[in-house]
Amino acid sequence: MSTRTDKIDALSEQAARGDDAGVSLAAAAWRRLRRNPVFLVGSTIVLLFVVLAILSPFLAPHDPAVPMLGDQVVRARNQIPPVQEGHPLGGDQVGRDLLSRVLIGSQQTLLVGVLATLIGLAGGLVLGTLAGAMGGWVDTVVMRAVDVMLSIPGLLLAVSIGALFARPNQYTVILAVAVVQIPVFARLLRGSMLAQRHSDHVLAARALGVRQRSIVFRHMLPNSLGPVIVQATLVLAIAIIEAAALSFLGLGNPDDRLPEWGQMLGQAQNVIDSHPQLAFWPAGCIIVVALGFTLMGESLREALDPKSRR
């Protein structure tokens, strides 16, 4: 090739780079995200709670399992330890330090949320890839099963699964919440896999005799993951709320020495008239964390959605 055509190529290449300055899709999305106040608020909240959960053993002023204010509890008169020196939020129904319980509770809540989302994501990836890549009767069978699961309201399904276990604990909660999310991920992935299957670059790969395995895992799957990742951040919020709901309904860990927000909320409902603060703090935390994940997920979806680009 002559140097002249090289120059032409270089020029046209510059033009092609103009709009996105030679950055990858992820980098372009990150640039949009960085300036998005919604994302900043959401990620700040999430980051704050993650740091809190990690540092909570050091931050908590007292052991959340020891009823050190037990002598102030008078069950007959419905008396619960008030706010006092060393206990900025007071105590709970059995005299344990409320602040410590809320702080340590963040660990359980985040753990449940993240694990449930990861398990749901893994299950959804397997089913969605199977359905999207194989098509035919595999697709039909998987998707009908998914439809059945989707036709049952999420929380109801989670409660039913949670109730299956004779001895509920935090892991049965995680499992129950995760299973509910599997069909959502599976359906989403299958949809974008199907779109990929008929895309030009998959046809081009087939025209090169590329093996089915690498067409699925190298050409179809990576291109289909975008919406699934976004859904995962949104599911984090849902998982936290659903896990809290299960604990609230008594399907969570019965051992209340390890605090969990949903469980604290459930125990607080007996005294909500006289001591609303027992419900206020864990409920507020659940709301704020869920909001943080939702804001983060929504702004991520917007940033990765090619249609919303200006």
Added chain:
Amino acid sequence: MALLEVRDLSVVFQRRGERPFTAVDGVSFDVEPGQTVGLVGESGCGKSVTSLAIMGLLAKRGVKISGSAKFDGTELLSLSDRQMRDRRGRDLGMVFQDPLSSLNPVVSIGLQVTEVLERHRDMSRKQASVEAAELLEKVGIPDPKRRLSEYPHQLSGGMRQRALIAIALACRPRLLIADEPTTALDVTIQAQILALLADLVRDTETALIMITHDLGVVAGLCDEVNVLYAGRVVERAGRHDLFRVPRHPYTHGLLASIPRLDAPRGERLSPIKGSVSDNIPWTTGCAFAPRCPNALDTCVQVTPAMEPDPVVAGPRLLRCHNPVEPATAAEQEIMS
């Protein structure tokens, strides 16, 4: 024996509850090693379906393929999926229309080239990436080592098409099918890509099937041209013969509808009236008859057969009851 012998190839799309649609109807042609054969026609005339059928890339369900496509003596249409997959990319290469959407957006150019090399030429990753850089250099991509680690969206349109050609040629296929390889490119790049294809075909003795609606591309590249209409070949001729003396009214119309630089200003283009959808089925006559300026009564009653041209000499075939007279064709050439 020809490298590729297509005989009576038909493709029928059949959906439950719908009338079957014949996209390709008894197409026959040969491709010799090193020869460039053009398939020309409007959108929807069956060019791409023909090539996809030869490559075995059409869906299995709802598609009926009949006839024969022999590659080097092997019947491609009866090969198993696995055998066909082994041949695709190694013996048969294909270049697609839109270079951006034909490249995987999340995989680097390098990996897309080496993938084929590892698959068909049993190269190690290291060997493959050395070979990949050489390939990119051969198709005129400057600084190939850097390009290998880049992604499709970082390349210009021309570069992308070069990269696609490099990938298609990676395993030195003996037959390359180029499906409108220049349609998505601007004219200067088109010329470069065509020159590149011509060079590569000449240097490596690769046979090339050029699918296009652009007669300019045909004029520049093809040895033999098949003009398709509604799934059938209506005229076959060498490129010079075809341009000098178009005989089928459809070919004639295609040539007349191209704007020319040397035509007087203000002269109106003469388009072919109607659209491909104004067809009558081939079974009841000539499909082009409703749009044909030369149509006779016979044209809607008797289906014309593919026969040697009765008037003009040369190795050419024609499917027409009332072809354009060579004289008038020549006259119009002079007039326009």
